[in-house]
Amino acid sequence: MTTDTTAVACTGLSYSFGETKAVDGLDLSVGEGEVFGLLGPNGAGKTTAIRCITTLLPVPAGMVRVFGHDTGKDRMAVRRLLGYVPQQLSADSGLTGRENVELFARVFDVPRRERAARVAEALEVVDLADAADRLAGTYSGGMVRRLELAQALVSAPRLLILDEPTIGLDPIARTGVWDQINAVREATGMTVLVTTHYMDEADQHCDRVGLMHRGRIRALGTPTELRRGLAERQGGDALPTLEDVFRDVAGSGLDDRSGGFRDVRSTRRTANRVG
């Protein structure tokens, strides 16, 4: 059910690439202020779902609403509410950290009189103030991720969407990125929608998760609810992990639909760049 406090509402969201149904009747509701994790393997449809929510892919009216705005009818209003960090390391290496953030301040219409201060604040929040005037090409993978976070935050979004934000990062950098996300969420109360392969991260940092497989949500709830649910079904004393829940939902066999060539190449390229 969609309410005033619903950040994202997908109703029967479907999207096909030719014959392939990437998202197949997705129903999803993300409440305002929560950190929601969309989990699943390559090809599960989570990136396509994110692209529909962010207006990158056109969907008919009535399928996706962001804070009440229909992405099919009111794209510009939706975009003004979004901060988006794609899977790839998307900072421009030919610009400094400050210039990267400044570009997003400009395209979100931050007035000139407050642009410099707002950009400086965004860089300060992600601990990049000291490196702000270095070219982004000299940053480490973790620093680039934090820079992208600053780019997304400079417009004060109500919904922060992160597509695989920690892919390819070492454990310390992963923790650093999550610390920043949690600090920002605590400070601003913004809603966070994140996709990830890492079940341990989702378990630790997400309020609720949706396990996606073959274009649909197969399980939905808090990580603890899902783990307890599986424990009750299976019996036994030990509480299963979220990965066990996922394996139970999706099966463990090889899946020919697990990600197209471009998905895998993009994932590997990102991992190579940060690793």
Place this chain on the structure above:
Amino acid sequence: MSEAPAAPRTVSAEPTGTSLLLTPPQPRSGWRLLPARVVAMCAVELQKLRHDRTELYTRAIQPALWLLIFGQTFTRIKAIPTGGIPYIDYLAPGIIAQSAMFIAIFYGIQIIWERDAGILNKLLVTPTPRSALITGKAFAAGVKSLIQAVVVIVIAAILGVSLTWNPLKLLGVGLAVVLASAFFSCLSMSIAGIVLSRDRLMGIGQAITMPLFFGSNALYPVAIMPGWLQVVSKINPLSYQVDALRGLLLGTPAHLGLDFGVLAVAAALGITAASSLLGRLAR
């Protein structure tokens, strides 16, 4: 339902130093949006050039060689009718147009690189209509080409080409370079939206660049071309750019009204085509 407010939300904790990041900026609307996006894209181009001027220097080599070798040799041969001016003078506007076109025609490769790097998707999720994004990029290509044109004009002046220094005429030169670069960059971005891969675009870019150059009046007058090439030259925006540059820089007879009209229409059509194909790159 689409009237749901985008008001600032309740803040659970407000640490010092993030006050501005709690308030969404006031959106620009109407006619003010397009110039703001164009300025944003041009600023990025200038910032990049400020950090790395290598491209500016390396791209100056080819036009310098054209003027130095081709221009000076053909000036001696006197084989091409130039209306009484030295061939190197006749050639200089053509080389300015050529070097600007070479920059713009590879903008499609840049947009595919931005697609692969995730930069394009991130920009497409901002409140920037696709037409404004393409217009911004087209004018950014114009700014880059303009800087290149200044370099070529300086080289031509050093080589003794007698050019005008009338500021109004130079402004006209700038406008012609920007409009033509906007068209060629949009042509390239449109092809990028069709072929979707860098390798294919590089092949096509190279395949169309030479016919555009040799099928124009950059090197020789249209009158000495065979009939079929004259038709190519008539539909080639580069010819109108060269005609305008020659008229403004050298004072030769030109059709400035027609030239600027064709360039403006070509740029507008290019922006329309590239904007409508941009969505294919986002998929």
